[in-house]
Amino acid sequence: MSTQTNQQFRLASRPVGMPTAENWQLTEEALAPLEDGQVRVKVLYLSLDPAMRGWMNEGKSYIRPVAIGEVMRAGAVGVVTESRSPRFKAGDHVSGPFGVQRFWTGQADDQGGLAKIDPGLAPLPAWLNVLGMPGMTAYFGLLDIGQPKAGETVLVSAAAGAVGATVGQIAKHLGCRVVGIAGGADKCRFVVEELGFDACIDYKEGPIGPGLKQHCPDGVDVYFDNVGGEILDAVLTRINLKARIVICGAISQYNNTTPVRGPANYLSLLVNRARMEGMVVFDFSPRYPEGVACLAQWLREGSVKHREHVVDGLENFPAALLMLFEGKNFGKLVLKIADA
Amino acid sequence: MSTQTNQQFRLASRPVGMPTAENWQLTEEALAPLEDGQVRVKVLYLSLDPAMRGWMNEGKSYIRPVAIGEVMRAGAVGVVTESRSPRFKAGDHVSGPFGVQRFWTGQADDQGGLAKIDPGLAPLPAWLNVLGMPGMTAYFGLLDIGQPKAGETVLVSAAAGAVGATVGQIAKHLGCRVVGIAGGADKCRFVVEELGFDACIDYKEGPIGPGLKQHCPDGVDVYFDNVGGEILDAVLTRINLKARIVICGAISQYNNTTPVRGPANYLSLLVNRARMEGMVVFDFSPRYPEGVACLAQWLREGSVKHREHVVDGLENFPAALLMLFEGKNFGKLVLKIADA
Numbered sequence: 108m109s110t111q112t113n114q115q116f117r118l119a120s121r122p123v124g125m126p127t128a129e130n131w132q133l134t135e136e137a138l139a140p141l142e143d144g145q146v147r148v149k150v151l152y153l154s155l156d157p158a159m160r161g162w163m164n165e166g167k168s169y170i171r172p173v174a175i176g177e178v179m180r181a182g183a184v185g186v187v188t189e190s191r192s193p194r195f196k197a198g199d200h201v202s203g204p205f206g207v208q209r210f211w212t213g214q215a216d217d218q219g220g221l222a223k224i225d226p227g228l229a230p231l232p233a234w235l236n237v238l239g240m241p242g243m244t245a246y247f248g249l250l251d252i253g254q255p256k257a258g259e260t261v262l263v264s265a266a267a268g269a270v271g272a273t274v275g276q277i278a279k280h281l282g283c284r285v286v287g288i289a290g291g292a293d294k295c296r297f298v299v300e301e302l303g304f305d306a307c308i309d310y311k312e313g314p315i316g317p318g319l320k321q322h323c324p325d326g327v328d329v330y331f332d333n334v335g336g337e338i339l340d341a342v343l344t345r346i347n348l349k350a351r352i353v354i355c356g357a358i359s360q361y362n363n364t365t366p367v368r369g370p371a372n373y374l375s376l377l378v379n380r381a382r383m384e385g386m387v388v389f390d391f392s393p394r395y396p397e398g399v400a401c402l403a404q405w406l407r408e409g410s411v412k413h414r415e416h417v418v419d420g421l422e423n424f425p426a427a428l429l430m431l432f433e434g435k436n437f438g439k440l441v442l443k444i445a446d447a
Numbered sequence: 448m449s450t451q452t453n454q455q456f457r458l459a460s461r462p463v464g465m466p467t468a469e470n471w472q473l474t475e476e477a478l479a480p481l482e483d484g485q486v487r488v489k490v491l492y493l494s495l496d497p498a499m500r501g502w503m504n505e506g507k508s509y510i511r512p513v514a515i516g517e518v519m520r521a522g523a524v525g526v527v528t529e530s531r532s533p534r535f536k537a538g539d540h541v542s543g544p545f546g547v548q549r550f551w552t553g554q555a556d557d558q559g560g561l562a563k564i565d566p567g568l569a570p571l572p573a574w575l576n577v578l579g580m581p582g583m584t585a586y587f588g589l590l591d592i593g594q595p596k597a598g599e600t601v602l603v604s605a606a607a608g609a610v611g612a613t614v615g616q617i618a619k620h621l622g623c624r625v626v627g628i629a630g631g632a633d634k635c636r637f638v639v640e641e642l643g644f645d646a647c648i649d650y651k652e653g654p655i656g657p658g659l660k661q662h663c664p665d666g667v668d669v670y671f672d673n674v675g676g677e678i679l680d681a682v683l684t685r686i687n688l689k690a691r692i693v694i695c696g697a698i699s700q701y702n703n704t705t706p707v708r709g710p711a712n713y714l715s716l717l718v719n720r721a722r723m724e725g726m727v728v729f730d731f732s733p734r735y736p737e738g739v740a741c742l743a744q745w746l747r748e749g750s751v752k753h754r755e756h757v758v759d760g761l762e763n764f765p766a767a768l769l770m771l772f773e774g775k776n777f778g779k780l781v782l783k784i785a786d787a
Contacts (some may be wrong), residue, residue: 169718340709354717369680369709377694377725378509385717 111138115178115208116424122163124364125432130163131179131425133404140211146221147189148201148211152417153424153442154182154235157333157431160361169387179207179424184224184234186447190215200224202234220392228403229413231447236439237406237413238390238399241269244355246398247391249274249331252353252384257282259328260347262319263271264338266307267294268356269413269439274331274400275304276411283329286322288315288338290434297437302412310338319345326350331374334359336368343372350381362432414438451478455518455548456764459571463502464704465772470503471519471765478550487529488541488551488562492757493782494522494575494762496609497673497771500701509727519547519764523566524574526787530555540564542574547764549784560732568743571787576779577746577753578739580728581609584695586738587731589614589671592693592724597622599668600687602659604678606632606647609753609779610695613742614671615644616751623669627664628655630774637777642752650678659685666690674699675707683712690721702772724761754778 112135119132141147162173162180173180178213183205187195192215195201203221205211214221224234236242248270255261261278265271266287275298287307288296295307308318315338319327326347335357346352360367376383379383391398405411416426416438423442430436452475459472481487502513502520513520523545527535532555535541543561545551553559564574576582588610595601601618605611608628615638618625621764627638627647635647648658655678659667666687672679675697686692700707715725731738745751756778763782770776 169720200731335714354714356717357714360714367711367714369711369713371707371709373709373713374694374697374700374707374725376677376723377696377727378507380509380725380727382722382724382729383713383716384722385714385720387717387720390720417477 112136113138113208113210114421115206116421117176117178118163118173120175121165122362124339125362126160126163126425126428129426132176133310133422138212141189141212143193144192144214144216145212146187146192146195146215148185148203148205148221149188150183150185150205150209150211150444152184152232152235153205153207153444154239155348155424155428155431155436155440155442156240157356157358158180159428160432169389180204181207182235182240183211184231184239185211195221195223200226202233202239207421209421218430229406231418232415232439232441233406233413234349235441236269236415237273237402237411241309241439242273242393242402243391243395243398244270244386244388245273245277245386246402247394248353248355248386249277249329251391252386253331254331255281255283255329258284260284260286260323260325261329261331262286262327262342263331263333264288265333265356265358266298266302266304267437268333271331271333272302272414272438273299273411276302276405278329279303280405280410284323284325288334293356294437297414301414315341329353332357335370336360339370340368341370343370346375346379346381348379348381350379352381352383354383358432363447404439413439417443419442419443452476453478453548453550454761455546456761457516457518458503458513459691460515461505462500462702464498465702466503466765466768468765470494473762478552481529481531481552484532484554484556485530485552486527486532486535486555488525488543488545488561489528490523490525490545490551490784491787492524492572492575493545493547493761493784494579495771495776495780495782496522496580497696497698497701497770499768500772501530510729515548515634520544521547522553522575522580523784524571524579525551525669535561535563540566540571542579547761549761569616569746572755572779572781573746575618575781576609576755577613577742577751581779582732582742583735583738584726584728585613585617585671586742587728587734588619588693588695588726589669591731592726593669593671593691595621595623595669598624599670600624600626600663600665601671602626602628602663602682603671603673604628605673605698606638606642607697607777608673611671611673612638612642612754612778613751616642617745618669619643620745620750624663624665628674634777637754641754643775653683656684669693671695673696675710676700679710680712683710683715686715686719686721688719688721690719692721692723694723694725698772755781757781757783759783
């Protein structure tokens with residue numbers, strides 16, 4: 108493949124349950140010359156996120172579905188190789204919704220979500236993690252929706268994941284008791300020993316009820332939910348008066364072929380005058396600079412750490428995506444497309 | 448029975464599913480002489496409420512369970528027959544948690560919830576309805592938790608019930624489009640023609656989806672939920688961005704012997720950045736005077752109406768309570784115990 112040829116993963120059909128190879132089509136096309144105002148970006152790292160599963164479904168959601176035949180949507184970082192816009196020059200590092208492909212070509216305006224990034228502040232993959240969408244999700248979801256106060260107990264599921272890890276570290280920084288839920292002893296150890304959570308419950312060891320009782324002796328004031336399902340239900344039995352549950356995701360339910368499992372214990376919201384609220388990070392885009400500045404400061408101070416799990420090669424996209432749903436990634440899952 | 452004998456319904460055992468005659472014990476005892484600071488109230492009207500079913504269960508809730516052998520808890524209005532407190536005199540009309548019995552005897556202090564009421568403002572049964580707990584529930588639940596704005600669509604389940612009827616009328620007063628959900632053509636007609644709702648969906652006619660689509664063409668901004676179950680699930684598919692769902696009750700689930708049905712569509716909260724929040728009226732007790740004053744004003748103006756369904760006779764308490772769960776009452780269900 109010459110560098111003047113693009114390669115793309117397009118959505119070939121909509122999955123039922125877990126995505127399979129048949130849902131994807133790998134296409135190649137020549138790169139057209141740039142038009143006025145356009146830039147071309149060589150994609151370096153792609154972000155693989157649970158939300159991608161939802162974008163593959165038909166039907167109304169917080170964002171339009173990826174169309175059949177369309178390049179799969181993905182956040183990414185890359186480097187500008189050519190520019191016919193005064194706003195960017197070759198060599199600039201940028202982030203944006205470049206999609207699952209080797210090159211992105213588009214208008215260099217404000218609408219596309221194209222933004223310069225500073226690789227001096229943090230390595231490129233971190234711009235898909237703590238300084239990217241997951242970091243913004245954690246920052247605004249916890250602070251604006253969860254509203255934790257010092258001394259409160261904050262519980263986070265998928266605690267070793269990109270969002271969960273950042274949520275927990277921000278909550279520690281605020282003086283909360285922070286408990287994670289993660290799958291497997293390695294992840295739990297990472298969450299406590301590396302990220303500094305007070306405790307971590309291993310959901311693969313059995314029902315989390317006893318762990319919740321042990322590690323959240325004063326109940327749960329804020330639950331940041333990335334998983335849904337029976338874990339959400341178990342947590343509902345331990346929430347405190349005026350608790351806040353942030354519904355950020357429900358990875359346990361995304362590949363269901365049967366109906367989603369609703370939280371049977373939702374009446375605990377009534378008993379405890381508690382609140383369950385959904386959040387979508389895009390709503391906070393005007394405030395991303397605030398989030399990036401704050402998290403970059405915490406990175407420098409060492410109070411927030413990050414970990415990426417890098418898989419190499421565009422061709423591995425379909426298999427790498429499945430790792431998210433099998434809990435096989437350890438840290439923010441990133442697909443490396445090319446060297447800088 | 449002499450007037451100096453009390454009669455009480457006590458909880459004999461905890462029900463599994465729907466309460467039965469065996470769960471109650473009717474007892475009689477002589478009235479003891481009053482102690483200093485005490486008053487005696489002759490109970491005139493008892494409030495029958497869905498929440499009573501929850502109080503019969505063991506286990507942690509927003510209020511302690513009624514103990515086995517204890518007089519069943521109930522809100523009521525009555526008249527003071529004797530007083531050894533300077534705060535009340537014989538002939539005063541009062542409301543309070545007098546329980547399912549003919550006479551209540553207790554301290555006339557602030558703790559007990561004893562409050563003077565003015566039968567000139569509204570007939571006594573209305574003090575168990577629009578000027579009592581249901582009215583306070585509607586007022587604070589809608590205004591403080593639901594926070595409707597003029598022009599928004601407010602949907603209310605159990606719309607012909609005590610809480611629902613008041614919620615809808617307050618929302619109309621605020622300039623909202625108001626749609627009810629109720630069981631049967633008579634109730635629906637009452638809700639629209641008497642109470643002034645814009646529309647009412649009859650859930651006994653089949654799934655409410657088509658009715659929601661027809662009568663809430665711009666979606667639902669505030670849903671005041673008294674019923675839970677599949678109605679809550681159907682509504683979740685029609686909520687708007689930033690919608691507020693007030694979880695006030697779940698009468699469809701109170702007598703379940705199988706687990707409560709969780710709202711399978713709860714991820715609509717995420718997609719719509721919406722909120723589901725529980726409310727318990729007792730939290731607002733310091734502000735009841737505000738609620739009573741405001742609702743009394745609306746009563747005088749005729750912008751809020753009320754309807755009570757009066758069943759006669761203490762002995763009919765067990766059967767009357769069941770009417771709530773069978774949807775047989777039409778208006779706020781009240782048990783008349785004695786003439787004034």
